[in-house]
Amino acid sequence: MVNTVRTAYSDFCDAHRDYLHLMPSNNFAGVIKNKRTLISIQDALDTELARLKIEAHTIIDDITLKMSWFNDNCKDYLFLFSDIKDLVTASETVFKFTAEKRIYDYQQQQAKEQEEKERKRLALLAEQEAAQASVKLTEAVDIAPEATRQHDTAVIKTDEPSQVVSLHTAQADTVKYQPKRPTDADIIDCVSSHFNVDFNTALKWLSQITMAA
Numbered sequence: 001m002v003n004t005v006r007t008a009y010s011d012f013c014d015a016h017r018d019y020l021h022l023m024p025s026n027n028f029a030g031v032i033k034n035k036r037t038l039i040s041i042q043d044a045l046d047t048e049l050a051r052l053k054i055e056a057h058t059i060i061d062d063i064t065l066k067m068s069w070f071n072d073n074c075k076d077y078l079f080l081f082s083d084i085k086d087l088v089t090a091s092e093t094v095f096k097f098t099a100e101k102r103i104y105d106y107q108q109q110q111a112k113e114q115e116e117k118e119r120k121r122l123a124l125l126a127e128q129e130a131a132q133a134s135v136k137l138t139e140a141v142d143i144a145p146e147a148t149r150q151h152d153t154a155v156i157k158t159d160e161p162s163q164v165v166s167l168h169t170a171q172a173d174t175v176k177y178q179p180k181r182p183t184d185a186d187i188i189d190c191v192s193s194h195f196n197v198d199f200n201t202a203l204k205w206l207s208q209i210t211m212a213a
Helices: 002-015 017-022 038-073 075-080 092-153 167-172 184-195 199-207
Strands: none
Touching (some): 002 038, 038 092, 075 092
């Protein structure tokens, strides 16, 4: 008789193998103590088997409900729940709180890592822009002495080797001389005069000109 109900309960557990570790322990041997008749023994065994099945179904229903919520709300974060079989045995309140807390903590960590990546990207971009600006400044500084020298000594030689005239005189004498490209210093001087700024300011402005492709 005892073996019969034990087999029945074992078959029941096998049918719910996913929950096998949660199934309540039977007490068939205990419930038949002090029972004198076969009827009373059978009744005690049947009662115990029914109790076990009811308790098992209660556990299964509870876990099924929690797993349904879990699959709806946590399916994108399954990697955070390697201990789901143990976690699901907690009360519904604890189970949901723990699941939501893990996901929240993970999202916060991901956000921090993304912010750090963006900070590093912007820092690198700033370094690159600073390096480019430094190169442009160096180039501007390199041409400044030559432009200043041209400004201080700007003259145009005539066909006579010994004759030297000023830039303004050469420009005015359109009959004798063909127009020539003004020197860098002349251009800078023109901008300086037109806008009433000093020579170096005019030079800086011109160095910042970006020609369209």
